[in-house]
Amino acid sequence: MIPEFGQLALALALCLALVQGTVPIVGAALGRADWMALARPAAAGQFVFVAIAFGALEYAFLNDDFSVLFVAEHSNSALPVFYKATAAWGGHEGSMLLWIAVLAVWTMAVAAGSRSQPQEFASRVLGVLGIVSAGVIAFAFITSNPFTRLIPAPADGNDLNPLLQDPGMIFHPPTLYVGYVGMAVPFAFAVAALLTGRLDKDWARWTRPWTVVAWLFLTVGITLGSWWAYYELGWGGWWFWDPVENSSFMPWLMATALIHSLAVTERRGIFKSWTVLLAIAAFSLSLLGTFLTRAGVLISVHAFASDPTRGLFILGLLAIFSGGSLLLFALRARNFEAEGGFKLVSREAFLLANNILLVVAAGLVLFGTLAPLIVEAIGLGKISVGPPYFNLVFLVPAVPLVALIGVGMHTAWRTMPGDALLRRVRVPAIVAVAIGVVAPFVFFDAASVLTVLAVSIALWVCASSLLDPVRRLVQRTGAPLTRGQVGMCLAHFGVGVFMLGATVTSAYNFERDFAARPGDRIEAGGYEFVFNGVRSVPGPNFVADEGEFELRDEGELLAVLKPQVRVYQVQQQPMTEAAIDSTVLRDVFVALGEPLGDNAWSVRLRVKPLIGLLWLGSGLMALGGLVAVTDRRYRVAVRKTEHATAQPAPGAA
Amino acid sequence: MWRYVLPLAIFVGIAALFGVGLTINPNHVPSALLGKPVPTFSLPSVTDPDDLLSTQTLAGRVSLVNVWGTWCVECRHEHAFLVELARAGLPIYGLNVKDDRAAAIEWLSRLGDPYVTSGFDPDGIAAIEWGVTGAPETFLVGSDGTVLYKHISPLTRGVWERDFLPLLEEHCGPADCPFLAAVGGP
Numbered sequence: 066m067i068p069e070f071g072q073l074a075l076a077l078a079l080c081l082a083l084v085q086g087t088v089p090i091v092g093a094a095l096g097r098a099d100w101m102a103l104a105r106p107a108a109a110g111q112f113v114f115v116a117i118a119f120g121a122l123e124y125a126f127l128n129d130d131f132s133v134l135f136v137a138e139h140s141n142s143a144l145p146v147f148y149k150a151t152a153a154w155g156g157h158e159g160s161m162l163l164w165i166a167v168l169a170v171w172t173m174a175v176a177a178g179s180r181s182q183p184q185e186f187a188s189r190v191l192g193v194l195g196i197v198s199a200g201v202i203a204f205a206f207i208t209s210n211p212f213t214r215l216i217p218a219p220a221d222g223n224d225l226n227p228l229l230q231d232p233g234m235i236f237h238p239p240t241l242y243v244g245y246v247g248m249a250v251p252f253a254f255a256v257a258a259l260l261t262g263r264l265d266k267d268w269a270r271w272t273r274p275w276t277v278v279a280w281l282f283l284t285v286g287i288t289l290g291s292w293w294a295y296y297e298l299g300w301g302g303w304w305f306w307d308p309v310e311n312s313s314f315m316p317w318l319m320a321t322a323l324i325h326s327l328a329v330t331e332r333r334g335i336f337k338s339w340t341v342l343l344a345i346a347a348f349s350l351s352l353l354g355t356f357l358t359r360a361g362v363l364i365s366v367h368a369f370a371s372d373p374t375r376g377l378f379i380l381g382l383l384a385i386f387s388g389g390s391l392l393l394f395a396l397r398a399r400n401f402e403a404e405g406g407f408k409l410v411s412r413e414a415f416l417l418a419n420n421i422l423l424v425v426a427a428g429l430v431l432f433g434t435l436a437p438l439i440v441e442a443i444g445l446g447k448i449s450v451g452p453p454y455f456n457l458v459f460l461v462p463a464v465p466l467v468a469l470i471g472v473g474m475h476t477a478w479r480t481m482p483g484d485a486l487l488r489r490v491r492v493p494a495i496v497a498v499a500i501g502v503v504a505p506f507v508f509f510d511a512a513s514v515l516t517v518l519a520v521s522i523a524l525w526v527c528a529s530s531l532l533d534p535v536r537r538l539v540q541r542t543g544a545p546l547t548r549g550q551v552g553m554c555l556a557h558f559g560v561g562v563f564m565l566g567a568t569v570t571s572a573y574n575f576e577r578d579f580a581a582r583p584g585d586r587i588e589a590g591g592y593e594f595v596f597n598g599v600r601s602v603p604g605p606n607f608v609a610d611e612g613e614f615e616l617r618d619e620g621e622l623l624a625v626l627k628p629q630v631r632v633y634q635v636q637q638q639p640m641t642e643a644a645i646d647s648t649v650l651r652d653v654f655v656a657l658g659e660p661l662g663d664n665a666w667s668v669r670l671r672v673k674p675l676i677g678l679l680w681l682g683s684g685l686m687a688l689g690g691l692v693a694v695t696d697r698r699y700r701v702a703v704r705k706t707e708h709a710t711a712q713p714a715p716g717a718a
Numbered sequence: 719m720w721r722y723v724l725p726l727a728i729f730v731g732i733a734a735l736f737g738v739g740l741t742i743n744p745n746h747v748p749s750a751l752l753g754k755p756v757p758t759f760s761l762p763s764v765t766d767p768d769d770l771l772s773t774q775t776l777a778g779r780v781s782l783v784n785v786w787g788t789w790c791v792e793c794r795h796e797h798a799f800l801v802e803l804a805r806a807g808l809p810i811y812g813l814n815v816k817d818d819r820a821a822a823i824e825w826l827s828r829l830g831d832p833y834v835t836s837g838f839d840p841d842g843i844a845a846i847e848w849g850v851t852g853a854p855e856t857f858l859v860g861s862d863g864t865v866l867y868k869h870i871s872p873l874t875r876g877v878w879e880r881d882f883l884p885l886l887e888e889h890c891g892p893a894d895c896p897f898l899a900a901v902g903g904p
Binding site: 392667 | 723726729736828
């Protein structure tokens with residue numbers, strides 16, 4: 066019965082989403098306060114029913130109800146309970162339900178946070194979120210119902226894909242989804258502005274914190290995914306440019322552009338239609354991303370139309386959400402008037418460059434991802450686009466983008482004399498280039514021009530991000546930095562740290578594969594490895610071959626590494642669990658390959674200098690976002706909100 | 719004026735592309751070989767160069783011919799299911815295309831070998847004869863040596879049940895295909 070309750074709850078949620086998506090918007094157009102006031106209760110009701118539906122699916126998983134097709138396909142009675150709970154989003158149907166649930170949470174947050182905004186505007190925002198929700202619930206309900214029964218029920222389930230039986234995979238999808246789905250909020254704000262026909266600095270101030278929160282979840286989600294791929298896939302790589310990764314990266318690039326464009330709109334009242342366009346693009350790419358990753362639409366080009374109904378439905382949703390909002394944009398955006406201008410040397414100009422470069426980067430990634438489809442559509446056969454294209458092409462916008470951070474953040478709004486700017490950025494630039502040229506030779510004995518350039522730029526961004534905070538600490542003059550400024554410095558420092566890590570890891574990665582017998586001592590990458598053999602280790606639902614390696618540096622034991630090859634009993638799929646010894650300066654990565662006979666095993670060894678900086682840098686970016694959203698001017702808005710809620714809302718009675 | 723319409727135009731272009739993409743149903747790419755005898759080819763086996771996989775090998779019983787390579791990520795994706803089918807008794811022959819022999823052997827020993835024999839085709843010569851456009855691709859070959867079906871993209875359980883099983887049931891009974899029930903048939 067419980068799954069049927071879930072299904073019923075989902076149907077009721079759909080009805081409420083339809084109410085939320087129509088009545089308040091029509092009410093806003095007609096000026097009917099009572100219709101507009103329906104937005105919040107409808108959103109709350111929708112949230113409750115979505116929660117019931119999600120709870121019902123979790124119930125089915127936790128109770129091993131294999132009469133539910135989705136549970137039978139993605140769970141197994143021997144699966145640890147933790148993974149049973151998270152298997153709910155281990156496949157397409159459940160992921161869609163998670164998507165819907167996350168949107169319901171965002172909608173509730175917006176409903177609560179928008180009370181200080183004009184009712185006409187807030188009800189349009191909630192209405193747009195209702196339309197999005199209705200579309201996705203209908204998609205789940207019609208093409209991807211997680212509650213479909215499987216009669217007769219199998220004795221046991223097919224088990225969760227072993228790749229997903231990992232802590233990294235538990236937190237990665239929900240975090241990414243919070244980010245993806247969060248892009249619906251700036252989208253709703255943008256569409257509401259288009260509907261209203263007005264867009265002012267207040268609009269940007271309301272939109273910005275939501276965007277930053279969604280962006281920071283996206284940042285953390287992508288980082289978790291990359292980290293997971295690094296240690297779970299056993300190849301020692303951290304970014305593969307596959308369509309799934311790309312489809313999370315494109316919205317991230319757009320969201321990053323949006324945050325910067327919003328800064329200009331909030332501060333100066335310009336870039337208005339551009340900001341709206343970015344908000345629409347970021348959400349459209351998120352939608353595309355969700356469906357590409359989870360709906361099996363573009364696991365590879367081959368799989369694009371693996372389910373034509375789903376594909377068609379998705380196309381319909383994209384046409385309604387993106388096409389509809391862009392049509393509105395074409396009709397209304399010219400009403401947004403710029404409230405000022407700016408000179409060539411100004412922060413606006415640098416942020417414009419930032420936006421162009423980020424959009425170009427996203428466009429190049431999009432092109433590479435869709436190119437196989439384009440080529441096939443025009444009948445030229447089949448091609449595949451891989452890392453060589455992306456690695457090369459992405460650097461073209463990325464290197465100047467990062468380089469400009471160092472200047473851009475020290476430029477004044479409106480206009481600034483060129484020589485004054487030069488004086489401000491001179492010292493960190495000289496220091497960074499000096500270290501960038503010398504350090505690679507000191508630590509690694511060799512360097513290419515590109516490495517020197519990239520290291521210099523990375524260090525420059527780090528140094529110039531610290532310039533203002535350090536100056537303020539040392540001189541103790543002037544106004545203290547706002548949280549927004551501290552957040553910006555942190556995030557930009559994170560970009561520099563990330564770039565340093567990415568450059569050094571790629572340039573000075575040590576890789577070796579070899580055959581090892583028990584007792585072998587191997588000198589590699591400046592370390593000594595002692596192989597103590599392989600033994601069999603049982604797990605809850607797998608059997609593992611576990612190797613033992615002593616990692617030694619000049620005889621001193623640094624760590625004992627125990628990489629595993631697991632064979633999961635149900636799906637009989639071998640999985641690599643690499644063993645990694647991490648320090649601040651490097652990771653030593655050991656993965657066990659396959660038995661070569663005669664007690665020998667193939668072993669994969671990697672020494673990755675500074676790879677930790679990738680995760681640290683991304684973490685700092687996200688932390689910067691977190692600090693920035695706690696800025697006073699957003700808290701003032703919240704305080705106003707609390708003040709406003711103390712009074713009876715007009716039309717609520 | 720035009721700059722406000724441009725985004726919509728770009729979107730319509732991309733949407734049209736998706737629309738075309740949807741009409742290309744990759745699971746039903748017509749093969750020039752469909753209903754025709756398998757092409758004449760002869761390849762040494764991956765695991766044993768003295769062993770041959772040729773047109774004659776395929777004659778006499780219903781089988782799958784699966785195009786794979788260690789460079790092909792999607793092949794890794796479908797591999798477990800191929801092993802499962804092979805365990806159930808279905809004869810599967812491999813066409814190992816544009817690959818390195820050592821890597822291919824390593825792949826088979828690590829992930830399991832579902833193939834009766836895998837033909838080693840480093841230059842993709844036989845693959846051209848077969849009209850292969852990429853990997854993975856899977857052909858269903860009848861006992862009379864004609865190509866019954868061609869599937870592009872990983873062979874999943876869903877694809878198997880939807881596209882392959884009905885054909886299999888049509889072209890062979892429990893007598894000449896004893897594995898039929900084990901691979902999902904009646």
